[in-house]
Amino acid sequence: MPTLTIDGQQVTVSKGATIMQAAEALGIYIPRYCYHPGLRVAGSCRMCLVEIEKAPKLDIACYRQAAEGMVVHTTTEPVKLARQSILEFLLSNHPLDCPVCDQSGECDLQNFYMEFGLYQSRFLENKIKRRKAFPIGRHVMLDNERCILCSRCVRFCEEVSRSHELGIVNRGDRSEIALREGSQLDNEYSGNVIDICPVGALTEREFRFQCRVWYLNRAASVCPGCSRGCNIELHYNVNRPHQSGGKRVLRLKPRFNAEVNKWWMCDEGRYGFEFIDAPSRLQDFEIRTAQRTVVASREQAVQTLSDWIGDSIDRHGSQSLGIFLSPKLSNEDLYGIGKFARHVGIDCLDFRNPSERPGYQDDFLIQADKNPNTRGCLELGLYRRSEDSGGWMAGEIQRGKVRVLIVFLQDLALAPEFQQVLGRLERLVFVGSNRNGTAEIASLVVPSATYAEKDGSFTNFEGRAQRFERAVVPLGSAVAEADLVASVAVSFGMQREEFERERLLSDLRREYPFFDQEALNPPELEWVYQTPIGQERL
Amino acid sequence: MSRPKDAMNRLRDPEALSFWQRTYVPEILRGLKLTAAHFFRNLLIHIFHLAGLWKDRRGAETVQYPEEVRGYSPRLRSLHRLTKRDDGSPRCVACMMCETICPARCIYIVATEHPDPNIEKRPASFDIDLGKCVFCGFCVEVCPEDAIRMDTHILNFAAYSRQEMVWDINRLLSNEPQRVEGIGEIRKVK
Amino acid sequence: MLEWAVAAGKVAFSLFVLLNFVMVLTWAERKQSALMQDRIGANRASILGFTLLGLFHPIADAIKMVTKEDFVPQGASRALHTLAPFIALFFALISFAVIPLGDELAVGGCTISLQVIDLNVGILYVFAAMSLGVYGFVLAGWASGNNFSLLGALRASSQMISYEITIGATVVGLIMVFGTASLQTLVRRQGDLLLGFLPGWGVFYQPLGFLLFTTAAMAETKRAPFDLPEGESEIIGYFTEYSGIKFGMFLMTDFTETVVMAGLVVTLFFGGWQFPYLQPDGFHFPGAAVVSISPLAVSIAQVMTFLVKLAVFCWLFLLVRWTFPRFRYDQLMRLGWQMMLPLSILNVLVTGALLLLLHR
Numbered sequence A: 001m002p003t004l005t006i007d008g009q010q011v012t013v014s015k016g017a018t019i020m021q022a023a024e025a026l027g028i029y030i031p032r033y034c035y036h037p038g039l040r041v042a043g044s045c046r047m048c049l050v051e052i053e054k055a056p057k058l059d060i061a062c063y064r065q066a067a068e069g070m071v072v073h074t075t076t077e078p079v080k081l082a083r084q085s086i087l088e089f090l091l092s093n094h095p096l097d098c099p100v101c102d103q104s105g106e107c108d109l110q111n112f113y114m115e116f117g118l119y120q121s122r123f124l125e126n127k128i129k130r131r132k133a134f135p136i137g138r139h140v141m142l143d144n145e146r147c148i149l150c151s152r153c154v155r156f157c158e159e160v161s162r163s164h165e166l167g168i169v170n171r172g173d174r175s176e177i178a179l180r181e182g183s184q185l186d187n188e189y190s191g192n193v194i195d196i197c198p199v200g201a202l203t204e205r206e207f208r209f210q211c212r213v214w215y216l217n218r219a220a221s222v223c224p225g226c227s228r229g230c231n232i233e234l235h236y237n238v239n240r241p242h243q244s245g246g247k248r249v250l251r252l253k254p255r256f257n258a259e260v261n262k263w264w265m266c267d268e269g270r271y272g273f274e275f276i277d278a279p280s281r282l283q284d285f286e287i288r289t290a291q292r293t294v295v296a297s298r299e300q301a302v303q304t305l306s307d308w309i310g311d312s313i314d315r316h317g318s319q320s321l322g323i324f325l326s327p328k329l330s331n332e333d334l335y336g337i338g339k340f341a342r343h344v345g346i347d348c349l350d351f352r353n354p355s356e357r358p359g360y361q362d363d364f365l366i367q368a369d370k371n372p373n374t375r376g377c378l379e380l381g382l383y384r385r386s387e388d389s390g391g392w393m394a395g396e397i398q399r400g401k402v403r404v405l406i407v408f409l410q411d412l413a414l415a416p417e418f419q420q421v422l423g424r425l426e427r428l429v430f431v432g433s434n435r436n437g438t439a440e441i442a443s444l445v446v447p448s449a450t451y452a453e454k455d456g457s458f459t460n461f462e463g464r465a466q467r468f469e470r471a472v473v474p475l476g477s478a479v480a481e482a483d484l485v486a487s488v489a490v491s492f493g494m495q496r497e498e499f500e501r502e503r504l505l506s507d508l509r510r511e512y513p514f515f516d517q518e519a520l521n522p523p524e525l526e527w528v529y530q531t532p533i534g535q536e537r538l
Numbered sequence B: 001m002s003r004p005k006d007a008m009n010r011l012r013d014p015e016a017l018s019f020w021q022r023t024y025v026p027e028i029l030r031g032l033k034l035t036a037a038h039f040f041r042n043l044l045i046h047i048f049h050l051a052g053l054w055k056d057r058r059g060a061e062t063v064q065y066p067e068e069v070r071g072y073s074p075r076l077r078s079l080h081r082l083t084k085r086d087d088g089s090p091r092c093v094a095c096m097m098c099e100t101i102c103p104a105r106c107i108y109i110v111a112t113e114h115p116d117p118n119i120e121k122r123p124a125s126f127d128i129d130l131g132k133c134v135f136c137g138f139c140v141e142v143c144p145e146d147a148i149r150m151d152t153h154i155l156n157f158a159a160y161s162r163q164e165m166v167w168d169i170n171r172l173l174s175n176e177p178q179r180v181e182g183i184g185e186i187r188k189v190k
Numbered sequence C: 001m002l003e004w005a006v007a008a009g010k011v012a013f014s015l016f017v018l019l020n021f022v023m024v025l026t027w028a029e030r031k032q033s034a035l036m037q038d039r040i041g042a043n044r045a046s047i048l049g050f051t052l053l054g055l056f057h058p059i060a061d062a063i064k065m066v067t068k069e070d071f072v073p074q075g076a077s078r079a080l081h082t083l084a085p086f087i088a089l090f091f092a093l094i095s096f097a098v099i100p101l102g103d104e105l106a107v108g109g110c111t112i113s114l115q116v117i118d119l120n121v122g123i124l125y126v127f128a129a130m131s132l133g134v135y136g137f138v139l140a141g142w143a144s145g146n147n148f149s150l151l152g153a154l155r156a157s158s159q160m161i162s163y164e165i166t167i168g169a170t171v172v173g174l175i176m177v178f179g180t181a182s183l184q185t186l187v188r189r190q191g192d193l194l195l196g197f198l199p200g201w202g203v204f205y206q207p208l209g210f211l212l213f214t215t216a217a218m219a220e221t222k223r224a225p226f227d228l229p230e231g232e233s234e235i236i237g238y239f240t241e242y243s244g245i246k247f248g249m250f251l252m253t254d255f256t257e258t259v260v261m262a263g264l265v266v267t268l269f270f271g272g273w274q275f276p277y278l279q280p281d282g283f284h285f286p287g288a289a290v291v292s293i294s295p296l297a298v299s300i301a302q303v304m305t306f307l308v309k310l311a312v313f314c315w316l317f318l319l320v321r322w323t324f325p326r327f328r329y330d331q332l333m334r335l336g337w338q339m340m341l342p343l344s345i346l347n348v349l350v351t352g353a354l355l356l357l358l359h360r
């Protein structure tokens, strides 16, 4: 347990910790390019040079281990001069395409140069030309001129994805990043190299030229792509809508969580946000009769739905109502719906779509269950325990017991069990964010908000409940599911306040001790990779 | 006329006004004399002008735009133009610097891929809403590519609708720079 | 019957003179101010390419005013809001009725007085009309439903009332000198010579009265430097909530008042239609030289004399309006009550004393 002094502050760290880690513990930021906490130390960029008393020369903080009694300085003149020289060296062959570079605004080369740069260039020599802007995988673009050879991407492919596609070829000022012969960078986690690349050498093909990063706003969220529940940030553009053609959510970035996803996320999740602004989004309430479909107001739709529910209960009892939930709903929405169901006496509930098959799974992040909140549904008990799939509800409909069915998000029309029987229903209500086969035949369609458009929480497969924040406003007339239920529930003698977000959450935590978790406290945004993008001006 | 210092003292201390000044009357007459002198002098000049005489003396200090214009200064910030590469395509690389700096937020750029990876990026559309522009010239100042300039000396671009005030990339590219000559000289325009 | 026709003709003629003066004044105001300020002034309105020194601008203005939206603000009293400009303009127009344009004209055996009506209390009639006109402004400010307009109207009424007192008091001196309140008689009496060679105009009897009256008259027209009620763009005035032709009527009121006041000054202090030494049968110069002229020519000369004098005073009013900056409100009140009113009363006293001395 060595104790050392950094910039006049004492800190005790565990044995084997580096100066970089010790400084981090003190909240002192040492500039770095090659060092990444999730990767082995390479010590190649020399940006992290610090002055250690009694040492003959400057040493790199990312590699040198802390020792008892060490006295380290990170802001002295020699250190600044070293940083300046390193930057001058890095820029000797750097193209300075900042105007066209997607990284600019969140580029560590820019950021550190602003602070320590030389500004007065001493270069007369020609720069080395290399291959620019070519795709090296499904999601990643490489620009060899911009690369500073920090080797983070190479180490990522070695150590994290273990797919070994990238390497550094040639020597001296000819060295550059290259793909292994005959391969492409398309492992399941390739997007992460874009995040860890400190400069604009690796950029995102999907995000390319969509929006300058300083126009983006950020919201803390949870990936709905699978039951791992990776912590993410939603980056959305509402400042300059024309740049991205009206699309709002433009990219997802992993958010550090030591217990869940560390610094990473998979490509499937990273690019799974398209549905938020897709043309298939439902934006209007629709009431459909045999002859025609009319667009209704929210009030009309809520009235219609309440009438149908009340009418069915009056005529056939609450047994005649069925609710098919979705494991893509948040805990709060599920809890609200369950509360309402209990109030009016609906017990015909399930969420397990019989047509759903487990997907791809690996031993790192990706889970076979592609729903973010299956565990939440299970914990809330919103299914029939005696059955092992939701198919039983088709039987209830077949027997004429269930006459009105409310489906949330799921496309039941895809399940063979249901295909036959949906036509027998008196009323089919679909609540969902995007149009699908079930929405096509539903007699009432309610547009609902996606996870980017509401606050809520998901429970991952390990039982960790995690909150996500609203980034953008619901598209069109879309409503959050709990709000819809609240509007209906008031006609059945319930209070609207019972369905307010914070109230739902606190009631949920009280009623189900399982959900009373630390992780349900509001999330905090932290910028892990680059220094934060400045949004104050916008 | 009182000396300026006296005048200042009297302004500070109204009591220091002389009796006649306090009656207003002589001071008022002095004022009227001044303006009336201008009136008659200019009237005379205009009458002579009508008779075709004294053409070199101006009866009014004002420039009769648009019949007369003054030679514009090179510092003048006039209608924008987008500069061109040798092949006529815009120099602009859609870096959005101008869009970002613009205090009126009246520049709207959509970026797209340039076929040449050495250029990489180009504007798919580039609109300036001149109805909002405050002609600060920041966009010119900030452009890293010298792709936008305000040296066309075009000042009369009023339009009948807001939509027409939005200049798109083609209109901006078609503007040409104007040579600077005779700064401040009044020229008749036919 | 004939009487009626003659009366109608006189009304028409006098209105014709007045309204034309008003119209030309709107043009003159712009041109004159331009010349005083080394500018060109309005010169764009053209018919078939002729701009005629901008003389078409009053026509263009009229068309513009009439075609503009007539806006009545929410919360305003619609009827009163509409009535106000009519009241203001009406009383300004009718006060011109007692101002004589000339002496009697003898045509085909009947004599026509060149004046709409010769009231023996003519001067009081003018004051009455002016006082009633104030209602127009107060109403405008009040009916607009805008507190700032109301404040403007209050400024207008207090200013006008303050200065009307001075006007009334200065005229007393004149009435004492000439012994009549009928304007026509007043003008006739100014035809006598003073000291044998000086035209017997009011200004020579009442120089202080003239100064006070002219100043107060300018204040009555509510134009710079006395434009506090309107404060065209800085301090909000009583017609802020007016647009279109109703606003135009207020503007016309101002110009009409200018003409009326100029007419009053001419009539009271500058001999009205009197041309120096011109008697009904020709010129009588001092030293007994007589040039006789036909009565018709004399009448025409009288009318022309009056119009020229009127024009000169309108010019003078404009000159003042474009020379001096606005008073502060306390200065305005101080000037009215603490300087002009005492002076005008002093004027009455001194005049009375002198008259007593001379007639003893």
Ligand code: SF4
Pocket (backbone or CB within 6 Å): A094, A095, A096, A097, A098, A099, A101, A102, A103, A104, A105, A107, A108, A109, A110, A146, A199, A200, A201
């Ligand atoms: S990598 Fe950074 S410094 Fe290099 S061009 Fe891109 S933004 Fe500029």
Ligand code: SF4
Pocket (backbone or CB within 6 Å): A146, A147, A148, A149, A150, A151, A152, A153, A154, A177, A196, A197, A198, A199, A201, A202
């Ligand atoms: S591509 Fe980026 S991450 Fe990879 S070595 Fe170059 S700079 Fe580092």
Ligand code: SF4
Pocket (backbone or CB within 6 Å): B098, B101, B102, B103, B104, B105, B106, B107, B128, B132, B133, B134, B135, B136, B137, B138, B139, B140
């Ligand atoms: S001149 Fe100023 S306001 Fe106008 S477009 Fe350029 S930056 Fe924007």
Ligand code: SF4
Pocket (backbone or CB within 6 Å): A099, B091, B092, B093, B094, B095, B096, B097, B098, B099, B109, B139, B142, B143, B144, B145, B146, B147, B148
């Ligand atoms: S700053 Fe220049 S290069 Fe950048 S977008 Fe504007 S005009 Fe184009």
Ligand code: FES
Pocket (backbone or CB within 6 Å): A031, A032, A033, A034, A035, A042, A043, A044, A045, A046, A047, A048, A049, A060, A061, A062, A063
């Ligand atoms: S961060 Fe230490 S050498 Fe690169």
